[in-house]
Amino acid sequence: MARYRGPRLRVVRRLGELPGLTRKSPRKAYPPGQHGQARKKKSEYAIRLEEKQKLRFNYGLTEKQLLRYVKKARRAGGSTGQVLLQLLEMRLDNTIFRLGMAPTIPSARQLVNHGHVTINGRVLSIPSYQCRPGDVISVRDKDNSRKLVEANLEFPGLANLPSHLEFDKGKLTGKVNGVIEREWIALNINELLVVEYYSRQA
Template identity: 85%
Template structure:
């Protein structure tokens, strides 16, 4: 399944607030579609599927990519759900978004894909690059890149910078100081249900 490029508010109405997907909020509080206002009880499978879909749409990953993250997390040891969240949060496109250089994760991904971002002095155009503690992330030193970044910084997607990141607005440069802690994950998701969803599928 390819990356979603359809109406974003439709997804927000179905799954709830997705800070990485869009800054807009839905005016209607019920899901879209003809039967959106019905009170049909959700099955356990539907609840787990929704939690999984939250991760997919918020972080902009395909089903295949998410499955790969789940398999890596199982091998890593510790809490599988938290490791999945850490891997998604430490992606370069999400890190750029959390620094305020992109209003949404898709916008941050575009910055990366178009070669506006450097990691440790080298241009990295792979949005799924896993940031590590010690990585220095900066806007490329050219007029077009700096203009884009400065315009995005006027209206950042999320106000608070997570504790594992630092960012200098004047230099347009940031640093990864560690791995993100669970409390700093902005998305309201139950990662245990995501793990359960994939354990039943496997």
């Protein structure tokens, strides 16, 4: 299944607030579709599926990518759900979004793909790159790159900078100081249900 490129507000109406996907808020409070207003009792499977979809759409992953992250989190030891969230949060596209250099994760992915960002002084165009403590993320020293990021910084996606990151607005440089802690994750999600969803699949 390919990455979702359809209307984002439709997804937000169905799954609730997804800070990484869009900053807009829907005008209608009920899910889309003909039966959106008819509230049905959700099965346990539907609840787990919904939590999994929240993760997928918020971080802009394909089903295959998310499954790969779940397997990696299982191998890492510790709380699988927490490790999974940390792996997703430490992706380069998400880190750029959290630094305020892009208003959403899809626009952060575009910044990386178009070569506007450097990691430790080298241009990197891989949005899924896992940021590690000590990594320095900068804007490429080109006029159009700087203008793009400066415009984005006026209206950042999320107001608060997580404790594991620091950012110098003057130099347009961010630094990763550690791994994100659970309370700083902006997405409202029950990661245990996602792990349970995949344990039934495997």
